[in-house]
Structures are given as C-alpha cells and as structure tokens.
Amino acid sequence: MSKRIIIDPVTRIEGHAKISIFLDDAGNVSDAVFHVVEFRGFEKFCEGRPYDEMPGITPRICGICPVSHLLASAKAGDAIMAVNIPPAADKLRRLMNLGQMVQSHALSFFHLSAPDFLMGWDTPPAQRNVFGLIASNADLARAGIRLRQFGQEIIEILGGKKIHPAWAVPGGVRNPLTKEARRWIKAWLPEVYTTVSAGLELFKKTLETHQREIKIFGDFPSLFMGLVAPDGTWEHHGGKLRFTDGSGNIVADQLDPQKYYEFIGESVQNSSYLKSPYYLPLGLPNGMYRVGPLARLNICNHMGVPKADAELEHFRSFGRGAVTSSFLYHYARLIEILASLEYIERYLDDADLFSANVRAEAGINSLRGVGVSEAPRGTLFHDYTVDANGLLQKVNLIVATGQNNLAMNRTVAQIAKHYVHGKDIPEPMLNRIEHGIRCYDPCLSCSTHAVGQMPLHVQLIAPDGTVLNELARG
Amino acid sequence: MERLKVATVWLGGCSGCHMSFLDLDEFLIELAGKIDLVYSPIMDVKEYPKNVDVCLIEGAICNEDNLEILHQVRARTKVLVSFGDCAVTGNVPAIRNQLGLRNDENVLQRAYIDSAQDNPRVPKADGIVPALLKRVLPVHEAVFVEYYLPGCPPPAERIKVLMVQVLGGATPKLEGTQLKFG
Numbered sequence: 001m002s003k004r005i006i007i008d009p010v011t012r013i014e015g016h017a018k019i020s021i022f023l024d025d026a027g028n029v030s031d032a033v034f035h036v037v038e039f040r041g042f043e044k045f046c047e048g049r050p051y052d053e054m055p056g057i058t059p060r061i062c063g064i065c066p067v068s069h070l071l072a073s074a075k076a077g078d079a080i081m082a083v084n085i086p087p088a089a090d091k092l093r094r095l096m097n098l099g100q101m102v103q104s105h106a107l108s109f110f111h112l113s114a115p116d117f118l119m120g121w122d123t124p125p126a127q128r129n130v131f132g133l134i135a136s137n138a139d140l141a142r143a144g145i146r147l148r149q150f151g152q153e154i155i156e157i158l159g160g161k162k163i164h165p166a167w168a169v170p171g172g173v174r175n176p177l178t179k180e181a182r183r184w185i186k187a188w189l190p191e192v193y194t195t196v197s198a199g200l201e202l203f204k205k206t207l208e209t210h211q212r213e214i215k216i217f218g219d220f221p222s223l224f225m226g227l228v229a230p231d232g233t234w235e236h237h238g239g240k241l242r243f244t245d246g247s248g249n250i251v252a253d254q255l256d257p258q259k260y261y262e263f264i265g266e267s268v269q270n271s272s273y274l275k276s277p278y279y280l281p282l283g284l285p286n287g288m289y290r291v292g293p294l295a296r297l298n299i300c301n302h303m304g305v306p307k308a309d310a311e312l313e314h315f316r317s318f319g320r321g322a323v324t325s326s327f328l329y330h331y332a333r334l335i336e337i338l339a340s341l342e343y344i345e346r347y348l349d350d351a352d353l354f355s356a357n358v359r360a361e362a363g364i365n366s367l368r369g370v371g372v373s374e375a376p377r378g379t380l381f382h383d384y385t386v387d388a389n390g391l392l393q394k395v396n397l398i399v400a401t402g403q404n405n406l407a408m409n410r411t412v413a414q415i416a417k418h419y420v421h422g423k424d425i426p427e428p429m430l431n432r433i434e435h436g437i438r439c440y441d442p443c444l445s446c447s448t449h450a451v452g453q454m455p456l457h458v459q460l461i462a463p464d465g466t467v468l469n470e471l472a473r474g
Numbered sequence: 475m476e477r478l479k480v481a482t483v484w485l486g487g488c489s490g491c492h493m494s495f496l497d498l499d500e501f502l503i504e505l506a507g508k509i510d511l512v513y514s515p516i517m518d519v520k521e522y523p524k525n526v527d528v529c530l531i532e533g534a535i536c537n538e539d540n541l542e543i544l545h546q547v548r549a550r551t552k553v554l555v556s557f558g559d560c561a562v563t564g565n566v567p568a569i570r571n572q573l574g575l576r577n578d579e580n581v582l583q584r585a586y587i588d589s590a591q592d593n594p595r596v597p598k599a600d601g602i603v604p605a606l607l608k609r610v611l612p613v614h615e616a617v618f619v620e621y622y623l624p625g626c627p628p629p630a631e632r633i634k635v636l637m638v639q640v641l642g643g644a645t646p647k648l649e650g651t652q653l654k655f656g
Contacts, residue, residue, distance in 0.1 A: 039606065040486060040536060041581025043589065045570040060566040063490020063627060111496065111516065125518035134506045142503060149499045162497050163490045163627050265591035273597055275590065284592060396589045 019412055019433065027422040032413035034405065034437065039273040043395045051080055051369075051390050052170050058382065059164045061399070064107070066164050067100040067155060068375030068400075071237065072382040077170020079258065079369030080386055081362035088355035089172030094237050095347050096158050096167070097373065098340040101236060102192070103151025104376035105293070105333040105340075108441040109199060110144025113330060116438075117206045121431050140202075143195040147337070150192045154344070157181045172359035182348050189345055196337045200311065203331055207318075210327065214318070216418045217436050218326030218411030221246025223279055223289035224298045225403070227374050230254070232301030234308075234339060236374040242299045243279060243289065248321025251279075257372035260381055264398065269405075276405040277398055288406040291378025292440065293332035298322045305346070308339035326411055326439045333376075333441070364390045375400045377441055401442045411436045478641065479527045481513035482557070483547055485540040486567045486610065487533030490627040491558035492516065495530070497630035508641055524550045528640055530557035530623070530633075534567040535611040539604040548617040555636070555646075559626040559655055561613045566626075568610040578606040621646050624655050 024030040042061055046054065054073040059066035071093055078085055111130040119128050119136060126132075133141040152162040158177065159165020167174050207214065227235040228242045241255040243263075255263060265280040265287070278287035289295070298319075303309045315335060318328055347353060364386060371382040378400030385394040415436045419429035484492055492515060498505065512526060513519050522543070529551040535541055548554060559565040570577045587594045597603050613619055623636055632652050639646045 039582070039585070040567045041570045041577075041585065041606075044581040044584035045573060045577075047584075057566060057569075060488050060490070060626070063488040063493040066488070066490065107493075107496070129517035130502075131506045131511055131517065134503050138503065142500065145499050145502065148496070152497060161629070163493055266589060267592035268586045268590045268595055268597065269593070270595065270597055273603060275586070278592070280591070 019437075021412065021416045021420065023420070027420075029413055029417040029420050032409050032416055033269065033272065034274075034408045034412060043397055046395045047392050049392055051077055051384055051386050051392055054382070054384065054392075055168055055170070056166050058397075061397075063163055065100060065104055065375045065377065065400075067096055068373055068380050069382070070165065070168050071097055071373045072371040072375075072380045074168035074170055074173075075371030075373060076369040076382040076384045077371070078360075079371065080364060080366050080384065080390070081170055081360070081369075082365035083171055083360040083362045085172045085360050086355070086357045088176060088352040089358045089360075090238070091347060091350060091352050092158065092173050092176060092358060093168055095177070095344065095353065096155055096165075097237050098344050098347075099151045099154030099158075101151070101340040101376055102337050102344075103148045103155070104441075105337045106144055106148035106151060108376075108438075109203075109330060109333055109337075110141070110147065112441075113435075113438055114140070114144065114199075114202070116431075116435055117202065121435075140198070143198065147192050147195045150188055153188075154185060157185070169359065171361060174358070176355055176358050177353040179354065182353070185344065186348055189341065192341055193338075196334060196341065200331075200334050200338070203334060204314075207331070213327045213432075213435075214325045216415055217432075217439055218407060218414060219324055220410060220414065221322075221324055222407055222410075223251060223282075223287070224295035224322065225279075225289045225291055226296040226299050226379055227257075227372065228253075228300055229304075233304040234296060234300040234302070236296075236340075241372075241379070244299045244322060246322055246324055248298065248319075252281075257381070258370045260370060260372070260383070260398070264381075266398070266402075272405075274402050274405050277403045278406065285406070288410070289403065290326070290407045291400055291403040292329065292376070293336050294323060294326065294329045295378065296374065297332045297335060303335070303339045305339050305342035307342055308335050311335045311338060326407065326436070329439045329441065336376075364388060377401055378403055401440070404440045404442065408437055408440055408442065411439070478509045479512045479523070479525065480509045481511070481522065481526045481529040481547075481551070482515070483513070483522070483529060483531045483543065484515045485531065485533030485544065485561070485613075486536030487558065487560040488566075489515075489532070491530075491532040491560075491625075494558075494625075494627035494630050495633055498634060499630070501630075501634055505637065522546055522550055526551045528553045528555065530555050531561055531613055532557045534560040534564045535607065535613065535616050536567050537604040537606050541607065541616060544613065544616055553620045553640075554613075554617070555621045555623050556613045556619045557623050558628055559624055562622050562624050563655070564610050564612045568612070571609050575608070578608055582606070623648070624653070626656050 020033045022031040055070050058069040058073045061069050115128045115133050156162045159167035223243050225243050227239040229235050229239045241257055242253045243251040245251050263280050264277050267276045278284050279289050303312050368385045373380055380400050381398040383396040386392055415432050419426045512523050556562045570581050573580050582596045586596050636646050
C-alpha cells in the first residue's frame with residue numbers, strides 16, 4: 001500500500017508552494033515533488049504588444065530579480081534589431097547586474113538563511129527570521145541589511161529606481177554613470193568587503209559542524225549549466241553556454257544561447273505550475289541539470305578576480321571535479337558576492353562608464369531574438385518572435401528557478417529518505433526540508449510567493465484518503 | 475501601550491512590494507523595536523493570526539487560493555492596506571483580462587502545451603494546484619479595503635511615510651509626489 005505525505009507549507013493560507021512525498025509499501029520514501037502553485041500567464045498576455053515594451057513589463061515577473069528580466073528582455077531586443085550595442089552600454093548593464101547579484105545573494109544569505117545557522121535549526125519559528133536576527137545579533141543583521149542596500153543603491157543610481165527601473169532598452173541603456181556616483185560607490189566598497197568576509201568566515205565555520213547537511217541536502221551528481229566567457233572565465237551577462245557533468249567534465253561548450261531550443265527541452269508536471277527544463281540530448285531523467293551559483297562555480301575555469309579565485313580553490317576542495325552538494329549553494333553565493341564586488345571595483349576605473357554613446361538605434365532586422373543573462377539564481381532566457389512591425393507573435397521564457405525544479409525534487413526526496421521511515425513524521429525533518437529548498441534560493445515569485453521560511457503542515461495520507469498522521473509547525 | 479500587530483501578505487504579484495519593504499533598510503531595525511510583525515512571507519508563522527491591527531496586502535487576486543486567503547485575512551484584520559499597484563488596480567497580472575472570456579485557458583495553453591517538449595498538458599491536481607480565476611481582480615473588488623498605497627512598487631520612502639503615520643495613530647494620507655502609480 002503506497003502512501004503520500006503532503007507538505008502544504010502554507011496550509012491554504014499563503015498557499016503558493018507545496019511538497020508531496022511518496023512512500024512505498026514498506027513505508028520508505030520513493031519520490032518527492034515540489035509543487036509551484038502560482039501562474040500569471042506572461043508568455044501569452046504579452047502577445048500583440050511592441051517588443052520594446054517588454055523591458056518595462058517583464059521585470060514585473062519578479063521583484064527580487066527584476067534586473068535579470070530587464071536585461072534579458074533588452075538583449076532579446078538587441079537581437080531583434082540585430083545590433084551590437086555600444087561597449088559602454090554592455091559595461092553599464094553588467095554593472096547593474098553585479099549590483100543585483102550582490103543584493104539578491106545578500107538577501108538569501110543574511111535575511112533568509114543566516115537565521116538557521118546562527119540561531120540554530122530548532123529555534124522557535126517565530127524568532128527565526130530577520131527580525132529575530134536583529135534582536136539577537138544586531139551588528140550582523142545591520143551589516144547584511146547594508147550589504148543588500150549597497151547592491152540596491154547601485155541599481156537605483158543607474159536606473160532611478162531600486163525595483164523595476166526602466167533603464168535598459170533594446171540597443172543599450174538610457175544613461176551612463178556619473179562621476180559623483182562613482183565616488184559614492186567607491187567610498188562604500190571597504191565596508192561591504194568586510195561584510196562579505198564576515199559572511200564567508202561564518203559559513204565556513206558552519207560547514208565544520210554540518211557534515212550531515214552537506215551529505216543529505218541535495219548531494220548527487222547532475223549536469224550543471226551556465227554562461228562562461230570564451231576562455232572559460234566565470235560570466236554573469238555575456239559569453240556562451242557550457243554544460244558540465246557531475247565529475248566536472250565538459251559535456252558541451254560555447255553553445256549559442258540564441259539556439260537554446262536545440263539543447264533545452266521543457267517538461268510539464270501535472271501537479272505544478274513550474275515547468276522542468278532538461279538537457280535535450282540526454283532526455284529525462286538523465287538530462288536534469290542545475291543552474292545558479294553552485295553551477296556557475298562548477299562550470300567556470302576561474303573567477304577572473306583574485307580574492308574570489310582564492311575562495312574558489314577552497315570551495316572546490318568540497319568535491320571531486322565538481323561540487324555536488326546543494327548545501328554549498330550558500331558558499332557559492334558568498335563567493336559570487338565577493339567576485340561581484342571585485343568586478344564592480346574594476347569597472348569603476350573604466351572611462352567607458354561615463355560615455356555618452358550608450359544606445360544603438362535600428363529598426364526590426366530579425367523576426368526572432370533571444371536574450372540570455374545570468375540571474376542570481378541561474379540562467380534566464382527570453383525568446384521573442386515578432387512581426388515586421390515589431391509586435392510580439394510568440395514569447396517563451398525559461399526562468400532560472402524552473403531549471404532547478406528536478407534537482408529540488410530530488411533534494412527533498414533525499415532529505416525525507418534520511419528522516420522518514422514508516423508512518424512517523426519526525427519534527428526535525430520539517431526545518432530541514434524547508435532549508436533543502438532554501439539552498440536553491442528559489443525565486444518563487446518568478447512563479448510563486450514563498451520567500452523565506454515556509455510554514456509547514458505535513459499530512460501522511462493513505463490511498464483511501466485517511467489521514468494516518470499529521471504534524472504542523474508554526 | 476501594546477505594540478501594533480502588523481502583517482504583510484503576498485498574493486498575485488511579483489514580491490517587488492515586499493522587496494521595497496525590505497528597502498526600508500536600517501529603518502527596519504527601528505521598526506523591529508516598535509511593532510510586532512506577526513505574519514509575513516519573510517517569516518515563519520503557519521497561520522494568519524487573529525486580531526491583526528494592520529495588514530499590507532501585495533498582489534492582485536489571480537486564483538482560487540488567493541481569494542480564499544484574502545477572505546481570511548479580511549476577517550482577521552482591522553485595517554487592510556492595498557499595497558502596491560497590483561493590489562490597487564490589478565496592474566500587470568490583470569493584463570490577461572484583455573484576452574477575453576477564455577483568457578485563463580489561453581494563458582495556460584501557451585505556457586504548458588504550445589511551448590513544452592515533454593508531457594504537454596495543463597497542470598491539474600485537485601487540492602494542490604489552484605485553478606485560475608476567470609478574471610484577475612484588484613483587492614477591493616473582492617473585499618473592503620481601508621487604505622491604498624500605490625506604486626510599482628511603492629518606494630521605501632512612501633512605505634515609511636505610511637508606517638510613521640500609522641504608528642503615530644494618525645489617519646494615513648499620502649500627498650504630492652507620494653500619490654503616484656508606477
């Protein structure tokens with residue numbers, strides 16, 4: 001008699017993501033599914049609109065990483081115009097993307113995840129959040145808040161708004177950086193370097209006492225995918241795609257993102273609004289791949305900046321060829337903050353940032369354009385087909401979090417297997433499963449809403465619908 | 475004096491309004507000393523509590539779950555604030571209303587059937603995946619709302635103005651540049 005455990009994190013109250021765990025006859029975990037239950041229909045309702053409106057509309061998919069949608073959308077527009085944008089515009093877009101990388105990763109680590117490491121896994125849930133962190137460790141909370149603010153301020157300096165700036169456009173950007181803004185960013189850099197060092201130190205200490213978490217929080221071989229530069233350096237906005245396997249071997253390299261549909265397929269799950277992309281040549285289930293910080297650090301040859309490269313070396317000691325534990329997403333995220341700060345510092349000395357030539361003008365020269373950028377959570381694709389007037393005929397979006405969907409399912413199953421035997425639902429499992437999902441920092445607003453700590457309600461249900469056991473935590 | 479019980483809820487929106495709330499930055503630390511945040515997506519409380527003084531509600535009403543949650547929030551909250559343009563007008567999520575009477579089917583068809591290479595079908599699992607509403611609604615079309623806080627998202631400064639007014643016991647009122655969509 002097989003059974004099913006439903007974890008309804010939001011108990012039909014906040015209700016946007018749920019988890020099912022399936023048990024076999026012996027009561028052991030056989031499978032798990034992460035259900036995303038929110039859908040807004042951007043791909044359809046944008047049809048018929050001019051393509052150059054898209055950088056204004058698509059950031060509204062997600063308030064956590066609006067800059068990713070802004071940039072991918074503008075890049076799809078570049079492809080439709082068939083232009084090479086001015087070098088200054090590319091550098092300015094990169095600067096904004098780095099600001100976003102900092103703010104989004106800081107949010108994930110300090111506001112959402114650090115309460116687990118610092119306050120303990122079994123701290124009462126009412127305290128285990130950023131307000132609890134403010135009460136228990138005000139200095140660290142303030143430093144984390146200010147690190148996120150630093151990233152947000154860079155976005156505002158360039159785009160006029162912290163969230164949903166209308167700044168990048170097909171062909172380039174609206175305005176360059178000012179010298180005064182450069183001085184201001186430079187002056188703030190020493191503080192944020194200190195904060196990220198503290199975060200790295202804290203997390204490395206955490207790892208010493210979290211051997212079990214490293215083993216069970218999504219440790220399995222998979223493919224990894226992301227953008228790399230032509231020489232294999234870490235990328236976040238340009239370059240081409242690389243796939244590597246669970247041992248670090250390159251499976252495919254320098255793939256043209258414009259032709260993503262030749263190597264990425266999308267699968268639909270009956271019980272989730274989140275689609276599962278996979279590597280087409282391998283099909284399912286072998287085509288499962290992970291994206292985001294862990295993937296980007298696995299696929300690149302090096303970071304290209306000294307401080308982050310030194311950390312990358314230590315990071316790689318946690319794997320053989322590839323780091324396969326999703327618990328180490330946190331570590332990868334901190335290294336990417338460090339790299340972003342180093343790249344920001346480097347860009348500030350580039351005279352191009354103040355150039356007046358930031359936008360190429362052109363008409364419709366290609367009826368299809370794909371824009372690709374690395375969002376904090378992974379590679380983001382915007383694929384637009386237009387008519388001769390530039391009105392959208394078809395839109396396809398592949399969001400970062402979807403690409404981790406299969407890996408998130410597998411992670412939940414792995415954690416559940418460790419804790420569930422028979423009909424008992426051990427309480428410690430609840431926190432751990434939440435955190436297993438949180439490792440991926442799923443930007444669920446790209447599809448749902450559960451940011452941060454998910455309240456949980458677990459039911460163990462027999463096939464006839466009888467509730468065998470129930471456990472709620474809140 | 476008892477501390478104000480504040481909640482924030484996130485329905486059919488992008489979370490940008492919540493991110494703007496976090497953009498209060500160090501004012502959050504000040505706020506933590508003055509209010510009890512009793513329910514929010516950034517914290518871990520299982521059920522929307524009773525007797526909430528003020529709730530900021532982000533997002534439009536897009537699906538059956540949104541609607542069910544909204545009614546519970548209304549019943550348990552003294553002052554409900556439509557937080558951001560999606561809650562106030564429907565905004566971007568409501569663009570699908572223009573696709574006509576069968577807009578819900580059309581948006582699902584495009585995403586899950588036309589652009590899938592494996593298992594093309596519209597996700598459907600009772601009790602797991604909520605059905606889309608035929609028409610996306612702003613919050614006040616479903617329940618009574620006391621105040622409106624516009625913006626896409628409302629900048630942190632505007633949220634601060636409202637919070638300071640609420641904390642001081644004044645009737646919230648936005649003026650001049652604070653009274654602005656987009």
